[in-house]
Amino acid sequence: MVTLSDVAKEANVSKMTVSRVINHPEQxxxxxxxxxxxxxxxxxxxxxxxxxxxxxNRSNVVEFVTLEDIDTTEPYYMNLLFxxxxxxxxxxxxxxxxxxxxxxxxSNADGYLITGARNGDYELFDxxxxxxxxxxxxxxxxxxxxTDNKAGTRMATEYALSRLYKHIIFVGIDLKEPFEYSREAGxxxxxxxxxxxxxxxxxxxxxxxxxxxxxxMYQDFKKDTCFVCASDRxxxxxxRELENQGAKVPDDFGVIGFDGVxxxxxxxxxxxxxxxxxxxxxxxxxxxxxxxxxxxxSPQGEVLIEPTLVRRGSTR
Amino acid sequence: MVTLSDVAKEANVSKMTVSRVINHPEQxxxxxxxxxxxxxxxxxxxxxxxxxxxxxNRSNVVEFVTLEDIDTTEPYYMNLLFxxxxxxxxxxxxxxxxxxxxxxxxSNADGYLITGARNGDYELFDxxxxxxxxxxxxxxxxxxxxTDNKAGTRMATEYALSRLYKHIIFVGIDLKEPFEYSREAGxxxxxxxxxxxxxxxxxxxxxxxxxxxxxxMYQDFKKDTCFVCASDRxxxxxxRELENQGAKVPDDFGVIGFDGVxxxxxxxxxxxxxxxxxxxxxxxxxxxxxxxxxxxxSPQGEVLIEPTLVRRGSTR
DNA sequence: TTGTATGCGTTATCAT
DNA sequence: ATGATAACGCATACAA
Numbered sequence: 001m002v003t004l005s006d007v008a009k010e011a012n013v014s015k016m017t018v019s020r021v022i023n024h025p026e027q028x029x030x031x032x033x034x035x036x037x038x039x040x041x042x043x044x045x046x047x048x049x050x051x052x053x054x055x056x057n058r059s060n061v062v063e064f065v066t067l068e069d070i071d072t073t074e075p076y077y078m079n080l081l082f083x084x085x086x087x088x089x090x091x092x093x094x095x096x097x098x099x100x101x102x103x104x105x106x107s108n109a110d111g112y113l114i115t116g117a118r119n120g121d122y123e124l125f126d127x128x129x130x131x132x133x134x135x136x137x138x139x140x141x142x143x144x145x146x147t148d149n150k151a152g153t154r155m156a157t158e159y160a161l162s163r164l165y166k167h168i169i170f171v172g173i174d175l176k177e178p179f180e181y182s183r184e185a186g187x188x189x190x191x192x193x194x195x196x197x198x199x200x201x202x203x204x205x206x207x208x209x210x211x212x213x214x215x216x217m218y219q220d221f222k223k224d225t226c227f228v229c230a231s232d233r234x235x236x237x238x239x240r241e242l243e244n245q246g247a248k249v250p251d252d253f254g255v256i257g258f259d260g261v262x263x264x265x266x267x268x269x270x271x272x273x274x275x276x277x278x279x280x281x282x283x284x285x286x287x288x289x290x291x292x293x294x295x296x297x298s299p300q301g302e303v304l305i306e307p308t309l310v311r312r313g314s315t316r
Numbered sequence: 317m318v319t320l321s322d323v324a325k326e327a328n329v330s331k332m333t334v335s336r337v338i339n340h341p342e343q344x345x346x347x348x349x350x351x352x353x354x355x356x357x358x359x360x361x362x363x364x365x366x367x368x369x370x371x372x373n374r375s376n377v378v379e380f381v382t383l384e385d386i387d388t389t390e391p392y393y394m395n396l397l398f399x400x401x402x403x404x405x406x407x408x409x410x411x412x413x414x415x416x417x418x419x420x421x422x423s424n425a426d427g428y429l430i431t432g433a434r435n436g437d438y439e440l441f442d443x444x445x446x447x448x449x450x451x452x453x454x455x456x457x458x459x460x461x462x463t464d465n466k467a468g469t470r471m472a473t474e475y476a477l478s479r480l481y482k483h484i485i486f487v488g489i490d491l492k493e494p495f496e497y498s499r500e501a502g503x504x505x506x507x508x509x510x511x512x513x514x515x516x517x518x519x520x521x522x523x524x525x526x527x528x529x530x531x532x533m534y535q536d537f538k539k540d541t542c543f544v545c546a547s548d549r550x551x552x553x554x555x556r557e558l559e560n561q562g563a564k565v566p567d568d569f570g571v572i573g574f575d576g577v578x579x580x581x582x583x584x585x586x587x588x589x590x591x592x593x594x595x596x597x598x599x600x601x602x603x604x605x606x607x608x609x610x611x612x613x614s615p616q617g618e619v620l621i622e623p624t625l626v627r628r629g630s631t632r
Numbered sequence: 633t634t635g636t637a638t639g640c641g642t643t644a645t646c647a648t
Numbered sequence: 649a650t651g652a653t654a655a656c657g658c659a660t661a662c663a664a
Contacts, residue, residue: 001373003641014651019643029649049424050369050376051641054656057317059366061377061410074578078394085413092423094377094410097401107408108365207582240584262390263582266523268556319657330635335659345633367657370640 002045011039022047049092062088062289063109065098068116075262076278077115080135083279084113087286105129111293113285118177131292133285133300137178143288145281148304149179152274153186155309156228156256159272161194163315165226165254171210171238172230174202183230183258203234210237218245226254226315232263235271239314254315260307269313276307318361327355338363365408378404378605379425381414384432391578392594393431396451399595400429403602421445427609429601434493447608449601449616453494459604461597464620465495468590469502471625472544472572475588477510479631481542481570487526487554488546490518499546499574519550526553534561542570542631548579551587555630570631576623585629592623 008015013032020028021036028036039045053060064081081097088095096107101124104112112132114125122140125132134144153170160168170187173180188198201217203209210233214221218241229235235257242253249255249269257264260275288300324331329348336344337352344352355361369376380397397413404411412423417440420428428448430441438456441448450460469486476484486503489496504514517533519525526549530537534557545551551573558569565571565585573580576591604616 001641004643005641015642016644016651017649020650023643027649032650046424048370048641050366050374051656052643053366054364054370054641054658055643057656059410074391075394078391082413082415089412089419089423094375094412096405096410097398099398103405107405108362236582266552266579266582317657320659321657331658332635332660333633336634339659343633348634364657367640368659370642370657371659373640 001048002043003048004045006043007036007039007045010043011035058110058293059108060092061094061096061107061109062293063096063098063104063107063112065101065104065112065114066116067101067114067118067121076259079261079278080115080282080285083282083284084286085282086279087283088290090286091290093286093290111289113289118175131289131297133289133292135281135285137182139178143292143300143302145285145288145303145305146179147276147281147307149182150186150189151304152258152276152307153183153228153230154190155186155307156258156274157187157190159309159311160226160228160254160256160315161190163226163254165224165315167199167222167225168196168228169221169225170198170200170228170230171213171234172200172202173205173234175205180230187228205231205233207233207237207240210234211241214238214241214245218242218247221253223247223252226256228256230258232257232259232261232267232271232273235273235314236263236267239267239269239271250314250316256315260310264310264312267314271310272312272315273310274307275310277305281305317364318359319364320361322359323352323355323361326359327351374426374609375424376408377410377412377423377425378609379412379414379420379423379428381417381420381428381430382432383417383430383434383437392575395577395594396431396598396601399598399600400602401598402595403599404606406602407606409602409606427605429605434491447605447613449605449608451597451601453498455494459608459616459618461601461604461619461621462495463592463597463623465498466502466505467620468574468592468623469499469544469546470506471623472574472590473503473506475625475627476542476544476570476572476631477506479542479570481540481631483515483538483541484512484544485537485541486514486516486544486546487529487550488516488518489521489550491521496546503544521547521549523549523553523556526550527557530554530557530561534558534563537569539563539568542572544572546574548573548575548577548583548587548589551589551630552579552583555583555585555587566630566632572631576626580626580628583630587626588628588631589626590623591626593621597621 004015004018007018018036021033049060111130115135134142137146191198203213227238235255239249239255242249247253257271257273260273264271264273292300320331320334323334334352337349365376427446431451450458453462507514519529543554551571555565555571558565573587573589576589580587580589608616
């Protein structure tokens with residue numbers, strides 16, 4: 001293993017100048033700097049992050065916390081996780097996976113990325129001693145990254161109208177959470193701009209719940225209706241039951257999902273959906289968290305990422 | 317932060333006795349041991365794993381490497397990952413996610429868990445300088461954990477026979493890999509024991525490939541046939557196309573999948589499948605890898621985990 | 633059996 | 649601007 005000392009010897013300087021070249025390059029003269037950099041390359045030196053961690057009283061580890069108790073291994077979160085991991089790798093950070101909220105502070109992690117937070121969870125956050133960032137909209141001043149949910153449903157609704165569906169119905173998730181309110185708002189605003197009356201149903205975020213809804217209400221739905229959904233799961237359930245009822249998708253009914261992760265592709269027909277850049281958001285969150293740690297907890301703000309409309313077979 | 321010294325002071329001993337109580341408890345007298353343990357609990361002492369890592373020349377980080385270039389965020393791998401993470405947590409280890417094989421040795425990880433290895437990958441392994449374990453059957457002497465693939469397809473085949481399907485067809489994955497050979501063997505052996513003739517098709521591991529197969533061959537398949545599949549993806553594709561052709565599942569045709577992760581539940585009808593205990597295997601692999609690291613590379617052997625048959629709507 | 637001294641690789645502090 | 653020293657928390661080697 002090549003250490004600071006090795007580089008120092010090679011460059012005929014002290015360890016400290018080498019350390020400074022790495023951490024405070026402006027404090028060392030260009031000549032020496034050049035010598036040191038040359039030596040580092042020659043020896044293929046890489047700082048030992050464990051030793052760095054020790055002096056800095058850090059662990060170089062952060063936690064990826066999943067609070068939502070649904071199946072945590074679903075592709076949606078996993079894209080986030082891989083994006084997050086990519087962001088961490090840039091700074092030699094590693095991660096630990098936590099699904100049990102009581103174990104959050106067990107390890108000596110430097111910070112947390114928290115996903116799946118619900119209204120009831122916020123008290124928990126106030127007690128956290130280490131920096132954290134959230135994945136998911138909130139309006140309590142916690143740093144977060146999320147999709148621009150309002151823009152997403154606006155895009156979906158406008159697209160449905162442009163495909164000449166006469167009635168646009170929103171099927172949301174029956175959760176009193178900010179992301180759901182935003183998605184409903186995007187739909188409502190778009191319809192109202194055109195003097196149309198919003199019509200909203202809410203179901204739990206499972207395909208069979210959506211399926212039940214359609215089964216029960218099928219008679220009430222007229223042809224030329226497009227369902228704008230708050231998730232791909234819901235969209236998949238709607239399509240399934242529409243077809244069970246003998247309806248034609250996308251000709252009689254259109255269906256637009258929200259998420260664009262995995263389910264949209266295994267569905268048949270493939271889903272028109274609002275695709276979230278989950279991977280990218282994970283990467284971003286890693287950057288925010290690491291910066292927050294480096295700056296001992298300074299606020300990082302709120303970031304909304306524009307989703308994209310993916311046109312496929314579930315709309316005409 | 318509570319350190320060794322703090323505990324030492326509290327217990328009126330030197331740092332070393334405290335250290336020994338942790339690492340070599342047999343070397344210290346019961347009386348002192350009791351004192352030290354009491355002090356540790358009183359102060360709620362937890363060893364600083366970073367400092368431990370530094371003296372031991374380790375990082376307390378391992379890599380989770382995914383070589384297969386399919387969508388790496390699919391639930392199958394994610395269950396493994398969460399099981400692995402659980403196993404690591406027991407020893408305060410963290411992980412890094414790697415999907416780019418050229419980056420495996422970039423970090424200073426202590427070892428690797430490698431998944432999705434194919435025949436062409438084995439040369440790579442010989443060059444690895446750190447301990448590693450594989451997820452997936454191999455016969456080149458590398459330590460691994462896998463499902464007992466042969467037992468799995470044996471169970472599936474026997475179950476199909478017990479449900480009085482007259483013809484049992486195996487639809488495998490067209491890969492020349494050990495796990496596939498084992499799955500085929502389990503099927504073949506079971507049929508031969510009963511003097512029945514095996515009939516095998518192979519497709520790529522995507523639902524639409526399986527769908528194409530059925531579309532092309534549908535005329536050749538008699539009623540009362542059960543398809544024993546090498547994956548749930550394949551099973552889902554088969555069901556979809558059978559129903560497109562107007563056949564009745566499970567009455568006319570039975571379908572049995574293999575994996576039991578996610579897809580089997582979103583399928584309709586839900587899949588009868590051979591469920592692998594992926595999460596458990598991940599946990600196990602973590603234990604093996606950590607032990608291998610602790611024992612500086614000692615072989616850990618090969619472990620086969622019995623899968624379970626899940627009976628559901630795709631068989632009668 | 634227990635304690636002392638030393639070092640792991642790095643950085644902050646203080647002196648030059 | 650550069651260097652010597654000490655310190656982070658722990659464990660190995662050696663001494664008592």
